[in-house]
Amino acid sequence: MKKIDVILFGYGNTGKQIARYVTEHGGHLCAVVDCDRRLSGVKVADTAVTGDEKAVFAKVKADIAVITIGGGLKEIAPTVEKCLRRGINVITTSEEALFPYATSPELTADLDRIAKEHGVTLTASGFQDCFWLHAVTAFASSVSRIDRIRGTLRYNIDDYGAALAADHGVGLPVKEFSERFQKRFSPTYLWHANELLGTKLGWGVTAQTQTCTPYVYHDDLYSAAYGGTVAKGKCVGMSALVTTMTRFGGIIETECIGKVYTGSDRDSCAWSFTGEPNLSFEVNAPKTLEHTAASIVNRIPQVINADPGYVTIDRLGYCEYLTFPMFLYTEK
Numbered sequence: 185m186k187k188i189d190v191i192l193f194g195y196g197n198t199g200k201q202i203a204r205y206v207t208e209h210g211g212h213l214c215a216v217v218d219c220d221r222r223l224s225g226v227k228v229a230d231t232a233v234t235g236d237e238k239a240v241f242a243k244v245k246a247d248i249a250v251i252t253i254g255g256g257l258k259e260i261a262p263t264v265e266k267c268l269r270r271g272i273n274v275i276t277t278s279e280e281a282l283f284p285y286a287t288s289p290e291l292t293a294d295l296d297r298i299a300k301e302h303g304v305t306l307t308a309s310g311f312q313d314c315f316w317l318h319a320v321t322a323f324a325s326s327v328s329r330i331d332r333i334r335g336t337l338r339y340n341i342d343d344y345g346a347a348l349a350a351d352h353g354v355g356l357p358v359k360e361f362s363e364r365f366q367k368r369f370s371p372t373y374l375w376h377a378n379e380l381l382g383t384k385l386g387w388g389v390t391a392q393t394q395t396c397t398p399y400v401y402h403d404d405l406y407s408a409a410y411g412g413t414v415a416k417g418k419c420v421g422m423s424a425l426v427t428t429m430t431r432f433g434g435i436i437e438t439e440c441i442g443k444v445y446t447g448s449d450r451d452s453c454a455w456s457f458t459g460e461p462n463l464s465f466e467v468n469a470p471k472t473l474e475h476t477a478a479s480i481v482n483r484i485p486q487v488i489n490a491d492p493g494y495v496t497i498d499r500l501g502y503c504e505y506l507t508f509p510m511f512l513y514t515e516k
Contacts, residue, residue, distance in 0.1 A: 192252070193218075211484065252277045257280045268295065340451065389430055420443050486500050
């Protein structure tokens with residue numbers, strides 16, 4: 185059996201980690217695409233970073249594309265569609281792509297149709313795969329009655345990049361933050377994750393609300409993701425609280441706190457179940473970026489093996505650890 189050929193779109197912090205894990209798990213990185221000219225020509229395994237997407241599609245035949253270039257489905261859709269029409273499976277870190285049926289129903293249906301026409305699969309994964317979905321449902325299986333699920337996630341914006349910083353309002357005056365995140369609705373990462381969790385549990389989501397709150401630091405603060413110093417009094421991140429009401433189950437309440445870290449700030453992921461019996465668990469200082477990359481890479485054989493179409497991770501089952509080279513897990 186030959187190695188799995190992988191195209192990587194995006195060579196930021198997450199992309200670099202994914203590239204390393206693909207190689208370590210026996211995959212063949214056949215192309216790396218990034219529009220940042222500063223990265224052009226940078227050697228990655230047996231290839232080099234290029235901004236010429238057209239040339240890559242003309243020369244390279246891959247089994248799967250890993251897309252790390254955006255959080256919204258509309259943002260990544262042109263690249264996704266090009267891959268699908270060329271018979272290339274796709275897995276992405278896009279947060280909306282986790283479960284986009286309510287926010288982008290027509291685009292989701294179009295991509296599902298294109299994937300089926302060309303016999304390939306599209307899905308999204310990342311840190312949410314284990315820590316926001318499958319670990320939560322595994323712990324739920326040891327509870328008899330659940331009235332409420334509460335989850336809190338903290339992460340450092342500087343572990344990622346400019347796109348994440350912008351999505352969290354870094355550098356905005358508080359008034360502008362309010363205009364963008366409070367007066368106008370824009371679904372945050374947990375909006376899609378809550379819908380996914382409610383669906384996996386079979387609870388039937390009936391309504392959701394979202395509250396965004398800015399974090400402001402008392403002094404100037406440098407941020408690598410922002411690309412400079414955030415002035416005193418401007419936003420260094422935000423908290424997004426999403427509350428989900430369901431028809432057949434309890435309430436799901438989740439909060440993600442993404443900010444530029446200072447002092448003793450650290451990553452965390454904590455969950456609690458209120459019901460019979462009560463239950464709570466916490467992962468202290470998870471390596472959020474590394475877990476994101478590992479989840480993407482460990483999913484690759486399952487995506488290749490899956491039925492054609494847009495298949496969300498709740499239908500793929502648990503993400504499996506790769507003991508052996510990834511090509512040994514493929515059936516096609």
